[in-house]
Amino acid sequence: MKNRRTLQIAGLSILGLLLLLLLAVLLLLYSPAAQRSVAQYGSRYLADKLRTRVEIGSLRLHFPDHLVLEKVFLGDDSGDTLARLEYLKVEMDMWDLLQNRVVVRSLLVSDAHLRLIQHGDRWNYTFISEAFNTGSSGSSSSIQVDVKDAE
Numbered sequence: 001m002k003n004r005r006t007l008q009i010a011g012l013s014i015l016g017l018l019l020l021l022l023l024a025v026l027l028l029l030y031s032p033a034a035q036r037s038v039a040q041y042g043s044r045y046l047a048d049k050l051r052t053r054v055e056i057g058s059l060r061l062h063f064p065d066h067l068v069l070e071k072v073f074l075g076d077d078s079g080d081t082l083a084r085l086e087y088l089k090v091e092m093d094m095w096d097l098l099q100n101r102v103v104v105r106s107l108l109v110s111d112a113h114l115r116l117i118q119h120g121d122r123w124n125y126t127f128i129s130e131a132f133n134t135g136s137s138g139s140s141s142s143i144q145v146d147v148k149d150a151e
Contacts, residue, residue: 050077
């Protein structure tokens, strides 16, 4: 009887600690310092992956519903400006990322400058899909992207 009570208390204590840890992580994600770090990490990751200049001025994460990026710059593979966005709001279910899916419910862009150029049969933005192409259509590391609404 005493062992059962001890196990119940231990189980509830562990559950409580896990809930506190989850709450702490969520609160941390909403802090400006953490969001700056996420923006810097995202910029570095994309710059390395795309082999071009990528800048994200600010990021506001509203987990799990949407995120807002401001002052976004993306260079093309020749170093020229491909996109400059003052404001980008992406509404999506971020839990889908765990299944390698990106389902964008709504995409809102404000004050955008895009420079799309075709060189022969190749566009200057083709390098983006090439950088994320895994080479195998059935690969478990590929990400499915679906955009429902864009403005």
